Every structure is written in C-alpha cells, then in structure tokens.
Amino acid sequence: MELKVNGKIIKGVGGLYSIRLNAGDADKLRCELPLEGDILLCKGRGVFRHEKLTLLAGDNVTVRVDTELMLAGDRDARASHAKRDTEEADAGVLIDEVLPRKNELIRPPMANLDLLFVVFAAAKPQPILQTIDKLITIAEYKKLSPVIIITKADLAPDAAEEYAALYRKCGFDVFIEGEGMDGSALENFIRQNADKVSAFAGASGVGKSTLMNRLFPSLGLTTGEISAKTARGKHTTRHIELYPLDRQFGEGASGYIADTPGFSMLDFVQYDFYTKDDLPYVFREFEPYIGRCRYTKCTHTKEEGCALLEAVKNGEIPKERHESYLAFYEVLKNKHDWDRK
Ligand SMILES: Nc1nc2c(ncn2[C@@H]2O[C@H](COP(=O)(O)OP(=O)(O)O)[C@@H](O)[C@H]2O)c(=O)[nH]1
Ligand SMILES: [Mg+2]
Ligand SMILES: [Zn+2]
Known part of the structure; x- marks a missing residue:
C-alpha cells in the first residue's frame, strides 16, 4: 500500500533528511507500520536535483511511503535509534513534494x-x-x-x-x-x-x-x-x-x-539579497524620515536637506546604523545585474 503523509524537514545532512511527521499523519502511519517515534529518514525524489531545488530545514513536505517496502526494510535498523541517525534512509520512503515556502x-x-x-x-x-x-x-x-x-x-x-x-x-x-x-x-x-x-x-x-x-x-x-x-x-x-x-x-x-x-x-558578503532601492526600508528606524528629504531622489548619503542625515546628527538615529547603511550602499550602488536570493 502507498500512503502520503506530511511533515517538516528538521535536519538534512548529505542529502538525507529527517522528517518529523505531523501528529495525525504519524498516527495514520502507525496503523500500518510498527513505527517508533515520528521521524522518518529519507531522500528527495531525483527530479528535485534536476530542477535544482534544494530542500531546506524548515520545508514542509509530502512523503510517499510504500508500506510493504518499509516493512520489508531492516527492522533492526529501525529499532535502534543510534543506527537510525546514521546515513541510511528508511526503505520505501521518499520525499514527494515540497509545499510552497513562506520564505527562505x-x-x-x-x-x-x-x-x-x-x-x-x-x-x-x-x-x-x-x-x-x-x-x-x-x-x-x-x-x-x-x-x-x-x-x-x-x-x-x-x-x-x-x-x-x-x-x-x-x-x-x-x-x-x-x-x-x-x-x-x-x-x-x-x-x-x-x-x-x-x-x-x-x-x-x-x-x-x-x-x-x-x-x-x-x-x-x-x-x-x-x-x-x-x-x-x-x-x-x-x-x-x-x-x-x-x-x-x-x-x-x-x-x-x-x-x-x-x-x-x-x-556572508557574497550574497546580495536586496537592491539599493530597498535599502532605506530595511532599516526600521529610518521609516519616519523617508519622504521628508529636500530631494525626492535623495540617497541619504551626503545630500543637503536630507532628513535622515539630520536625524543622525541629532542622535535620533544611531550613527553606527547609518554607517552600516553607507557601507551597504557603497556595495549596492555599482551592482546592476541582480541575482536576488
Ligand atoms: N563567558 C562566556 N562564555 C560563553 C558564553 N556563551 C558561550 N560561551 C563560550 O563561547 C564558546 C562558543 O560557544 P558556542 O555555544 O559553541 O557558540 P556557537 O558557535 O554560537 O554555537 C564556548 O567556548 C562557550 O563556552 C557566555 O555567555 N559567557
Ligand atoms: Mg553552535
Ligand atoms: Zn535623505
């Protein structure tokens, strides 16, 4: 019999994933199998590799379980938790689908x-x-x-x-x-x-x-x-x-x-996650000052009449944070070809 159950990837090491089953689904599986605990060890379908889809810790997944294959699998391995945490996948179990991510x-x-x-x-x-x-x-x-x-x-x-x-x-x-x-x-x-x-x-x-x-x-x-x-x-x-x-x-x-x-x-520095246009909005304390500068295209780096620079001068925005802003701006301003991650 083939069953589909849902769970979450709680660990992934070398292409082998630990899936913690949702409570109801663990029960469902236990009706068919002498399952201990609620963790399955399995790999992803080959197609994920072809699609260059990297499975991540935190992913919600659907797992396909072939109960006959799993029963025929090494029961001793399943019985021993120590062994289960090593490199072997459970027989007859495969990650079938990755549910849409909220973020990554x-x-x-x-x-x-x-x-x-x-x-x-x-x-x-x-x-x-x-x-x-x-x-x-x-x-x-x-x-x-x-x-x-x-x-x-x-x-x-x-x-x-x-x-x-x-x-x-x-x-x-x-x-x-x-x-x-x-x-x-x-x-x-x-x-x-x-x-x-x-x-x-x-x-x-x-x-x-x-x-x-x-x-x-x-x-x-x-x-x-x-x-x-x-x-x-x-x-x-x-x-x-x-x-x-x-x-x-x-x-x-x-x-x-x-x-x-x-x-x-x-x-860490290799990755560019956002553009320079996003930059003022990812410093939450800048928010009250955005839109109040003299120039609409103000970069908040050195302009006259910049509300943000004024706030830094007055101590309303910590200068350390504005220094980070300047450093990120320097890196981002010369980038055109975004590979957003
Ligand atoms: N003095 C002191 N040392 C700490 C504290 N927290 C961690 N350490 C030491 O810092 C080192 C690194 O800790 P670890 O938890 O492995 O850091 P991680 O890499 O961020 O997980 C260890 O030697 C800890 O004993 C702390 O609150 N005070
Ligand atoms: Mg650590
Ligand atoms: Zn400004």
Missing part, C-alpha cells in the same frame, strides 16, 4: 521561518556591527521579525548594555544573556512564541548552542547532539537542526527552534 534564507539555509534571533557576543568575538546589521536587514527584507540577543554579557557588561541601547533605540526587542545570568525573559519570549519557527543565527563562537542548551535543557537531553564535541574539544554545530518546542513546553507548542552553525564573514 540562504545564510543560514532554512525555509518557513517566523522569527530570526540575531545573536552576537558583547565580546569574544568582538561584534562587527556591519555583519549584524546585514543579517538584520536581510531578515527585515524577508519579513521575518529579527530579535536581538547579546551573549557573553558576563565578559563585558557595559558593552552589552551599550549595544542593547543602540538596538532598542531602533525599535528591536533585545535580550542580554551571559554565563550565570537569568535567562527567563528570553525563555518567556520563546514560550509566548511557541507556535512559531525560529532560529538562532549569528557568527560562530558567539554562544548560540550554549544559550540553547541553557534555556532548553530538555531539547539537549532528548537529542544529545546540540553541541557535538569535536576532537579539538570545542563545541561545534555542524548542521542546522530544528528542535520541536513541545519537548520543552508540552503538547500545545507546535513550533520549532533551530540552532545553526553560524557563518563566517566571507560566506
């Missing part, structure tokens, strides 16, 4: 996000505001609400407060975190958004995995692999993985939270 990101590569936590450290590594602003503006452009998290405040409490003030002034929600600090405000925020799909994004080493482990110990316990120890003894996240929030908050929580491997500055 290339860095980190994910689909259907509601919220993006932009994470940076108050120190170690020293934040590069341009990188942070780039991530924020991409999130704004894709219409996923960016929320700022400043980590390692224990190492540089004053710097953490200054960065927080800067981004709060622009109208963002900001959370300050650090070793030995009370993370309950952020935990509450995530609990209130437990029906959403969110991700922790930011450069590697800023403390994303550490924070996730601290806030959501039950996610770590059930998966045991939020931070895998490498030979060097460092915690690294090698791939994106979505963690179901019901593990932490109980059945009503239908959302997911993702840890991502982060990115290097180099990965």
Whole structure:
C-alpha cells in the first residue's frame, strides 16, 4: 500500500533528511507500520536535483511511503535509534513534494521561518556591527521579525548594555544573556512564541548552542547532539537542526527552534539579497524620515536637506546604523545585474 503523509524537514545532512511527521499523519502511519517515534529518514525524489531545488530545514513536505517496502526494510535498523541517525534512509520512503515556502534564507539555509534571533557576543568575538546589521536587514527584507540577543554579557557588561541601547533605540526587542545570568525573559519570549519557527543565527563562537542548551535543557537531553564535541574539544554545530518546542513546553507548542552553525564573514558578503532601492526600508528606524528629504531622489548619503542625515546628527538615529547603511550602499550602488536570493 502507498500512503502520503506530511511533515517538516528538521535536519538534512548529505542529502538525507529527517522528517518529523505531523501528529495525525504519524498516527495514520502507525496503523500500518510498527513505527517508533515520528521521524522518518529519507531522500528527495531525483527530479528535485534536476530542477535544482534544494530542500531546506524548515520545508514542509509530502512523503510517499510504500508500506510493504518499509516493512520489508531492516527492522533492526529501525529499532535502534543510534543506527537510525546514521546515513541510511528508511526503505520505501521518499520525499514527494515540497509545499510552497513562506520564505527562505540562504545564510543560514532554512525555509518557513517566523522569527530570526540575531545573536552576537558583547565580546569574544568582538561584534562587527556591519555583519549584524546585514543579517538584520536581510531578515527585515524577508519579513521575518529579527530579535536581538547579546551573549557573553558576563565578559563585558557595559558593552552589552551599550549595544542593547543602540538596538532598542531602533525599535528591536533585545535580550542580554551571559554565563550565570537569568535567562527567563528570553525563555518567556520563546514560550509566548511557541507556535512559531525560529532560529538562532549569528557568527560562530558567539554562544548560540550554549544559550540553547541553557534555556532548553530538555531539547539537549532528548537529542544529545546540540553541541557535538569535536576532537579539538570545542563545541561545534555542524548542521542546522530544528528542535520541536513541545519537548520543552508540552503538547500545545507546535513550533520549532533551530540552532545553526553560524557563518563566517566571507560566506556572508557574497550574497546580495536586496537592491539599493530597498535599502532605506530595511532599516526600521529610518521609516519616519523617508519622504521628508529636500530631494525626492535623495540617497541619504551626503545630500543637503536630507532628513535622515539630520536625524543622525541629532542622535535620533544611531550613527553606527547609518554607517552600516553607507557601507551597504557603497556595495549596492555599482551592482546592476541582480541575482536576488
Ligand atoms: N563567558 C562566556 N562564555 C560563553 C558564553 N556563551 C558561550 N560561551 C563560550 O563561547 C564558546 C562558543 O560557544 P558556542 O555555544 O559553541 O557558540 P556557537 O558557535 O554560537 O554555537 C564556548 O567556548 C562557550 O563556552 C557566555 O555567555 N559567557
Ligand atoms: Mg553552535
Ligand atoms: Zn535623505
């Protein structure tokens, strides 16, 4: 018998995807098969490759299950969770269809996000505001609400407060975190958004995995692999993985939270997501000033009578943010041939 069931890609490594089935569909499958848990391991149809369709963590998919083939498959492999997490797909299971995406990101590569936590450290590594602003503006452009998290405040409490003030002034929600600090405000925020799909994004080493482990110990316990120890003894996240929030908050929580491997500055600057015409609109604190400049074609870089430059001078817009704007403008102004991602 052939069955079609729906679920979400929660992890993809080397062309092998972990699909978490929707609750009703997992039940449907369990009527036919001795399925343990609600995760299927499978590949995508070959046609996806031909169409150059990259399956992403967060994708909602339809999976085709041949129950006879699956039953005939290696049951021992299915019984052992450890083995299941290795390279073998379940027999008779294939991703058949990818449902339309609400949005997609290339860095980190994910689909259907509601919220993006932009994470940076108050120190170690020293934040590069341009990188942070780039991530924020991409999130704004894709219409996923960016929320700022400043980590390692224990190492540089004053710097953490200054960065927080800067981004709060622009109208963002900001959370300050650090070793030995009370993370309950952020935990509450995530609990209130437990029906959403969110991700922790930011450069590697800023403390994303550490924070996730601290806030959501039950996610770590059930998966045991939020931070895998490498030979060097460092915690690294090698791939994106979505963690179901019901593990932490109980059945009503239908959302997911993702840890991502982060990115290097180099990965990041290669991608152009929006044009220079979009640029003023992806800085939310610029909004009240747009349309008030002397020249209708004002670029807000150096013109006389620019309302935005005036606001920077008066301290209404943080000058660091306008510096990011200028830097992005410089890159974007010479580009004509957009490969929008
Ligand atoms: N002092 C301090 N160190 C931290 C904090 N969070 C993470 N670290 C350290 O920073 C390093 C990188 O953390 P990790 O969570 O792997 O960063 P990720 O790459 O963003 O996931 C590790 O050595 C952590 O122990 C923090 O709040 N305070
Ligand atoms: Mg990590
Ligand atoms: Zn202007």
